[in-house]
Amino acid sequence: MLKGIIAGLLAVAFLSAPAFAADEATMRAAKKEGKVTWYTSITLNIAQDLCNRYNKKKTGVKCIVHRDGSGKLYRRYLQERKGGIYVADVIHTSNLGHFLNLKAKKIITPYKPAGTDNFNEKFVTKDNSWTILRAGVLMPFYNTKKVSEKDAPKTYADFLDPKWKGKIVHSHPSYSGFVTNGMINIVNRFGWDYYKKMAKQKPKIVQSAAGGIPLVARGEAWLGAGTTSYSLLKLMQKGEPLKPVIPPTGLALVTSPNGVFTKAPNPNAARVFTDYLFSREAMQLLADYFLYVGDPGVKYPKGLPALKDINLMAIGGDELKKKNKPTRKMFKKLFGV
Amino acid sequence: MTQDAQQLPGTISGGEPSATKKFDYTIIVWVVLLILLIILVANPIFQLFKESFFVSEDEAGGFTFQNYIDAFETDEYYKPMYITMMLAVSVGSISLVVGAVMAWVVSRTDIPFPNLIRNGILASFVTPPFLGAIAWIFLAGRNEGWLNKWIRGIFQLSDEFYLFDIFTMKGVVFAMSLYTFPLVFIVVLAGLNNISSDVEDAANVAGGGTFNTMFSITLPLVAPSLFAGFILAALEAMILFGIPAVLAIPAGQHTMTTQLRAFMVSEDDLLGLASAYAMPMLILAIGMVWTRGIVLGRRGYATVGGKGGQRRPQKLGVWRLPIFVLCMVPLVCAIVLPSLALLTTSFMKNLGGGLVWSNFTLWNYHFILTNDAVRESIYNTILLAIMAATGATIVAAISAFISQRKLIKGHQYMGFMATAPIGIPGIVLAVGLFAAYTKQPFVLYGTLWIMFLAYLTKYLPLAYQTANAGLTSIHPELEESCRIMGANRLQVFKDVTIPLFKTAVIASWILVFMPSLRELSASVLLWTTNTKVISVVIVDFYEETLLGPISALGVLLLLITLVAIAVGFRVAGRDFMRSAG
Numbered sequence: 001m002l003k004g005i006i007a008g009l010l011a012v013a014f015l016s017a018p019a020f021a022a023d024e025a026t027m028r029a030a031k032k033e034g035k036v037t038w039y040t041s042i043t044l045n046i047a048q049d050l051c052n053r054y055n056k057k058k059t060g061v062k063c064i065v066h067r068d069g070s071g072k073l074y075r076r077y078l079q080e081r082k083g084g085i086y087v088a089d090v091i092h093t094s095n096l097g098h099f100l101n102l103k104a105k106k107i108i109t110p111y112k113p114a115g116t117d118n119f120n121e122k123f124v125t126k127d128n129s130w131t132i133l134r135a136g137v138l139m140p141f142y143n144t145k146k147v148s149e150k151d152a153p154k155t156y157a158d159f160l161d162p163k164w165k166g167k168i169v170h171s172h173p174s175y176s177g178f179v180t181n182g183m184i185n186i187v188n189r190f191g192w193d194y195y196k197k198m199a200k201q202k203p204k205i206v207q208s209a210a211g212g213i214p215l216v217a218r219g220e221a222w223l224g225a226g227t228t229s230y231s232l233l234k235l236m237q238k239g240e241p242l243k244p245v246i247p248p249t250g251l252a253l254v255t256s257p258n259g260v261f262t263k264a265p266n267p268n269a270a271r272v273f274t275d276y277l278f279s280r281e282a283m284q285l286l287a288d289y290f291l292y293v294g295d296p297g298v299k300y301p302k303g304l305p306a307l308k309d310i311n312l313m314a315i316g317g318d319e320l321k322k323k324n325k326p327t328r329k330m331f332k333k334l335f336g337v
Numbered sequence: 338m339t340q341d342a343q344q345l346p347g348t349i350s351g352g353e354p355s356a357t358k359k360f361d362y363t364i365i366v367w368v369v370l371l372i373l374l375i376i377l378v379a380n381p382i383f384q385l386f387k388e389s390f391f392v393s394e395d396e397a398g399g400f401t402f403q404n405y406i407d408a409f410e411t412d413e414y415y416k417p418m419y420i421t422m423m424l425a426v427s428v429g430s431i432s433l434v435v436g437a438v439m440a441w442v443v444s445r446t447d448i449p450f451p452n453l454i455r456n457g458i459l460a461s462f463v464t465p466p467f468l469g470a471i472a473w474i475f476l477a478g479r480n481e482g483w484l485n486k487w488i489r490g491i492f493q494l495s496d497e498f499y500l501f502d503i504f505t506m507k508g509v510v511f512a513m514s515l516y517t518f519p520l521v522f523i524v525v526l527a528g529l530n531n532i533s534s535d536v537e538d539a540a541n542v543a544g545g546g547t548f549n550t551m552f553s554i555t556l557p558l559v560a561p562s563l564f565a566g567f568i569l570a571a572l573e574a575m576i577l578f579g580i581p582a583v584l585a586i587p588a589g590q591h592t593m594t595t596q597l598r599a600f601m602v603s604e605d606d607l608l609g610l611a612s613a614y615a616m617p618m619l620i621l622a623i624g625m626v627w628t629r630g631i632v633l634g635r636r637g638y639a640t641v642g643g644k645g646g647q648r649r650p651q652k653l654g655v656w657r658l659p660i661f662v663l664c665m666v667p668l669v670c671a672i673v674l675p676s677l678a679l680l681t682t683s684f685m686k687n688l689g690g691g692l693v694w695s696n697f698t699l700w701n702y703h704f705i706l707t708n709d710a711v712r713e714s715i716y717n718t719i720l721l722a723i724m725a726a727t728g729a730t731i732v733a734a735i736s737a738f739i740s741q742r743k744l745i746k747g748h749q750y751m752g753f754m755a756t757a758p759i760g761i762p763g764i765v766l767a768v769g770l771f772a773a774y775t776k777q778p779f780v781l782y783g784t785l786w787i788m789f790l791a792y793l794t795k796y797l798p799l800a801y802q803t804a805n806a807g808l809t810s811i812h813p814e815l816e817e818s819c820r821i822m823g824a825n826r827l828q829v830f831k832d833v834t835i836p837l838f839k840t841a842v843i844a845s846w847i848l849v850f851m852p853s854l855r856e857l858s859a860s861v862l863l864w865t866t867n868t869k870v871i872s873v874v875i876v877d878f879y880e881e882t883l884l885g886p887i888s889a890l891g892v893l894l895l896l897i898t899l900v901a902i903a904v905g906f907r908v909a910g911r912d913f914m915r916s917a918g
Contacts, residue, residue: 039866044881045883048707048708048710052707064867067881071602071604074604075602075605075606076865078606082775083776083782084780085775085782085865087867146480166479167480174599174603175880204587204588205586205587205588206880206882207586207881208880211882213882214883214884217689218478218884219480219481219689220474220478238687240687325605332413335589337589337590337591
């Protein structure tokens with residue numbers, strides 16, 4: 001009984017405390033909680049790798065991955081909240097617009113992960129509502145066995161050439177925040193006309209942004225309209241016959257925030273785990289997976305172009321929030337699913 | 338097909354004085370069953386109905402017709418309904434032809450290896466359809482499918498040529514038919530087995546040839562079974578989620594089930610719209626089951642018993658071998674090719690690397706076995722299947738026993754209650770359960786219990802039919818003769834009824850256990866972080882197109898199913914799956 005009251009007081013004290021990195025007491029409390037559930041939209045192999053490495057440290061906190069698309073994670077959390085079910089502790093998706101909503105409704109709580117002081121300023125927020133865990137670009141790509149470098153598309157418009165009809169794969173914005181983000185950028189440049197023509201190409205529709213890669217790697221589709229740069233570059237490193245298209249118009253930059261839930265069932269473990277996510281070890285791991293991170297001290301692998309060398313297109317969270325729903329609606333109208 | 342109880346002659350309980358006289362247990366039984374029915378069926382359907390008239394935008398609320406207007410006025414939502422109807426009719430028809438012909442061949446002709454064909458069909462019956470669909474991407478993908486590549490290689494055709502394209506509606510119809518024709522086969526086979534050969538012999542004697550006899554005598558006699566089989570297959574095509582999710586969505590087509598799920602996982606709260614959208618499916622499904630009931634009539638099929646007529650096989654003559662080969666085609670397509678495709682892909686390092694030794698890897702297996710979600714899902718899957726099988730079997734066995742032996746007042750309605758859920762498509766049931774048990778005070782969402790309820794409801798009719806069929810075949814005369822010989826009721830129950838009933842109970846347990854292992858359409862809406870099952874993980878992986886790990890997990894799921902069948906054969910005898918019809 002007394003224990004419960006103390007724990008409760010501690011929790012209240014903690015929640016009202018400013019967002020500081022976890023200390024000794026938090027570590028002990030986290031150990032008591034024993035687990036942390038991470039709702040994440042990073043591809044499963046990376047999410048599981050991070051978790052497995054964290055679990056090997058035997059901190060007493062077991063990491064549980066729940067991997068899904070940005071949109072589905074957002075809905076799932078709100079749905080569970082409606083029923084008074086709280087499973088998730090930490091959330092990480094590629095939809096900044098959602099994070100603005102979560103912040104406005106105080107569903108996420110500010111937290112500044114340890115060691116992020118010297119991070120690239122574009123990766124941290126002033127009020128610590130969230131921290132950008134990773135960034136990537138939405139990359140068009142092709143299968144090198146099926147398409148020669150000479151024939152390969154060079155611009156976004158090249159994808160609309162009738163010769164590619166039925167040979168393109170496109171990911172779904174209702175599922176992938178990465179794709180929603182990229183689509184808004186492309187619509188800003190070329191208007192919806194671009195996607196009206198793309199729909200006429202009858203692309204195969206996959207869900208996840210990375211979901212197009214295996215189909216192109218197998219040669220089942222020849223071109224991918226856009227995928228997560230990190231998955232693509234990693235698989236190229238593994239020897240899949242793939243190559244990116246870098247259009248002069250630029251590539252859409254997608255930054256993916258990570259935040260802590262206000263009503264996390266394991267509030268201390270949530271903070272300890274978030275610290276791990278932004279630790280040098282995890283940052284380096286993400287860099288090795290061809291992701292851009294805020295930590296200036298990591299070494300990037302060969303084959304990953306520096307962000308400053310890429311012509312980038314980017315939109316803010318507000319624009320994403322505003323255009324998110326119309327984009328999904330329009331996609332459904334044009335592509336049928 | 339289950340209302341045959343009241344027509345059985347003489348039972349042992351009629352008006353005899355017994356221990357139950359003092360206290361009327363009838364009430365207890367009915368109260369328990371009623372509560373069960375309310376939890377499992379009435380409440381979810383009521384909540385579904387209710388939600389369909391409410392605005393569900395997160396915090397809003399309020400009565401509205403807008404959900405129905407949205408669901409039926411928008412072209413994008415209307416089209417999936419049309420597509421689903423077309424699917425149901427085409428898949429139903431194809432299954433009908435394939436299933437009925439094969440049933441006739443196995444039951445009535447001198448085809449070689451009839452048992453091989455029969456067991457093969459039962460094996461395709463237990464193969465998870467979504468796995469088959471995924472495997473067929475490897476086999477019949479337009480550009481890289483093995484079959485297309487072989488044909489190109491053999492006939493020296495250009496890269497542009499293709500014969501098959503699985504990512505089309507034709508592909509969906511094909512894949513669905515592979516896994517629905519066994520339903521027709523089982524029903525028609527049962528029908529055929531109930532007709533003695535005497536009439537056919539008469540036709541033969543009168544000069545009708547093999548095929549003539551089949552068309553003018555056998556066919557009309559099994560017409561009710563044919564119709565029932567068609568309805569079953571069409572219904573299955575309508576409510577399948579896995580195959581369209583795998584093959585139709587990439588082709589830019591939703592069916593009603595995939596559209597329903599898209600509503601449920603949309604960022605916007607669309608529970609109301611989803612509920613309204615589920616209504617036509619529910620009504621259609623109930624309508625189809627009802628029609629089937631009318632056509633089959635109230636006649637019961639007593640399956641065991643000394644039928645007078647012998648069945649003499651029709652001679653196929655020179656057609657014997659060609660017909661055998663033809664019969665093997667659907668089996669090879671449903672089981673052999675998909676298993677091979679999954680097995681080889683599961684060992685491939687690079688998907689674009691082809692079948693060479695340098696491309697061999699165990700990485701996919703390593704990936705799934707070191708993945709927490711997968712490990713937990715294996716545990717959850719087996720646990721849920723055991724729970725569902727046990728729960729459904731207990732309820733089914735008790736209801737069937739009460740109904741058959743007329744133990745309580747109103748026993749006639751027992752069968753109806755136990756088989757009522759048959760008209761509720763799994764995914765619709767899941768939307769209902771979701772609507773009913775995600776809110777206070779009954780929050781079951783997030784636990785295995787809500788999935789248990791879904792499985793129990795979904796498979797109770799199957800368990801009941803099996804248990805009931807088993808009991809029907811135990812003639813009360815056996816029990817009565819023991820009574821005449823001087824045994825008391827308890828002795829009879831212990832020494833006669835239970836041993837005879839045991840096989841049916843075990844069969845019904847296994848028949849619920851196996852489909853529970855691969856249940857998808859309800860699970861896909863009800864799973865949460867801690868309650869994943871294998872089928873959901875596979876669909877989850879498919880959304881990331883992790884074809885390698887999916888193949889490895891698919892091989893694992895097939896192995897688990899195989900073990901279950903092997904155990905089933907050992908424990909319940911070779912014929913345990915036949916009662917599935």
